[in-house]
Amino acid sequence: MIDGDVQFDANGRLRHCLTTEGLSGDQVREILDLAESFADVNDKSIKKVPLLRGHTVVNLFFETSTRTRSTFELAAKRLSADVLNIDVARSATTKGESLLDTIANLRAMQCELFVMRHPDSGAAHYVAGHVDEAVHVINAGDGQHAHPTQALLDVFTIRRHKPAFADLSVAIVGDLRHSRVARSQIHALRALGTRDIRVIGPRTLLPAAVESLGVTAHDDIDRGIADVDVIIMLRLQRERMEHALLPSEREYFAGWGLTPERLRRARPDAIVLHPGPTNRGVEIHSAVADGPQSVILEQVTNGIAVRMAVMALITGNAPGQPA
């Protein structure tokens, strides 16, 4: 059994979006193609389609987020859904209410699409395994496990620049060990046929048996990014210094930060991604973040279309889907 099984219904259709693991290349492409059609909506002056009219989307964030929550909210609104943002820090869960009770109460208010971020790995799976058939769950990040819509918007962005995934060399640099984004990116890239995925970082930031994910591991960034087509930089959390995983931000930048000099080791047309928010001078040099090879702001824009596509698809409301 793979952990994504619970996200499919009996007919193999995606009913939750919990992880990119277990998605086929066709399933990923279906989402990306639909997102392309929504990208046009976002370029129009009236940015709305009525696909989710009458539906209520709940943004249930147990961890703070600006970008992800805003883009989910915009995506839902552009699909004409009603949106409820729950500030969990002030909600009943701080009074001891269980996660399932929180969901059950929102369910009693006829909410059916939950966008959930939670600090525990597996939280979205847990909820998806306990809700009735009419409910859909989108994992907006669970602990260190998965962040599927981020990975999908990343491969969407890559595809717009470099559509031949099988021939790409992709480097993912930084704190792989704690990164749900990286795990989801690896599964999505592999689903699309990418063979050369390199993960780069000090050994304190690479998880055990990382090669089992289908990647090669490098601790030397200069060697690791040689001739790659895509570089994905990961955010370094400050608490990594507290747990003796790294001596200092300064040392990390010197060893693994992406500088213009290092970027020259990649292919000349390489693109640079970052899921944000960036720590300039910690994992990425400003000249790279703002440079011509950076597609970081495109990722943010694309996030809306990709999240619209996921919401429409899992609720069965995408154009052409059987009712």
Next chain:
Amino acid sequence: MTALAITGARVIDPASGLDRHTDIWVHDGRIAALGTRPPGLPAPEPIDATGLVVAPGLVDLCARLREPGETHKGTIASESAAALAGGITTLCCPPDTQPPLDNPATVELVRTRAETAASAHVFPVGALTRGLEGSYLAPLRALAAAGCVAVGQAGRALRDTHVLRSALEYASTLGLTVMLPPADASLSRGCAHAGVMATRLGLAPIPAAAETAELERILALAVDTGARVHVGRLSTAGAVDLLRAARERGTPVSADVAAHQLHLTEQAVSGFNANAHLDPPLRCEADRRALRAGVADGTIGAICSDHQPHDADAKLAPFARTEPGLSGCETLLALALDLAHTGECDLATTLARVTCGPATAAGLTAGRLEVGAAADLCLFAPDEVWTLSSADMKSQGRNTPFDGVELRGRVRATSVGGELAYRAC
């Protein structure tokens, strides 16, 4: 005055090497004779045990009864009934109750409750340190006087090496066996083995070195102090190697492994299966094989259930927030017997690991089937195939990763002091 006659069974006593088809005659709670009925002994209605094996009642070195303090998870009555259904007639309960077994009054409470509510023999393990917190010694002398069979730390490793050394010295003064978890406190803060599955699922990892590093420290101090040490619930191949070498050097150390570690690996955690959230975590296939080999060659002398019944809510949360442990008494024998079914051990050796092996480690006289011994017996069908249904378990805790799994070898009846304390319907 109990009298019992069991006829037609294959009788195996691993301690004495007895293994033959014979009749057992019980009088006054003790085994009066094997073979023909001694003259003058009353002749009760015999139990026909043809096709069954009769072995000494099983001895479990680690079964939590949850009393006092956690009766929503289990009680001495419910969990000792589960033990009997698993063929276990003698069990040691670790000190991690609420409050912990760090004072004679709480130990006496457990013993008194066990005398009235349980037919299985319950031997409390006292806390090594006050509150199990690892800072101050618990009153070990008073705990021994109150009936503790050993002292230990349950699952909580000691951080302070001075306290550990001192505790071992003091325990050895009193001749007490010390039961320690080989788990480094700082390296054990995760919830899954540092391997393929934890990496895929993004679960906080516990490296194998958490066990080997701590075991090396314990072994060094066991040599240094001469204390009699028992390390519980091994999970890694590295620990088996260390232990084998230590025993060859003559270090006074014994060990056990939880039965489920001989069967499951980290793969069981797939899908965030909270029933596979265990402590120590399930590790990889090489570890599982090494543990089985360690049991076969006697490096690991005991297989325990590591019984930890939970209420349903304890397993209803995202994986890392669920409480670790499984309800294991009722699967102990079937899981152990797999070693005999595969031929890794002969049947008598397999049974030794759940009878005289653990009894010896805890300094108990139980786990033997000889004339004059208490008639604590386990009658089981060695080849009966059955499917575990958690709903049918006697334990209050239904938390098991073996629900719906086909097992081979089933307890048919359990006798404690000649009384049939459990009989399968």
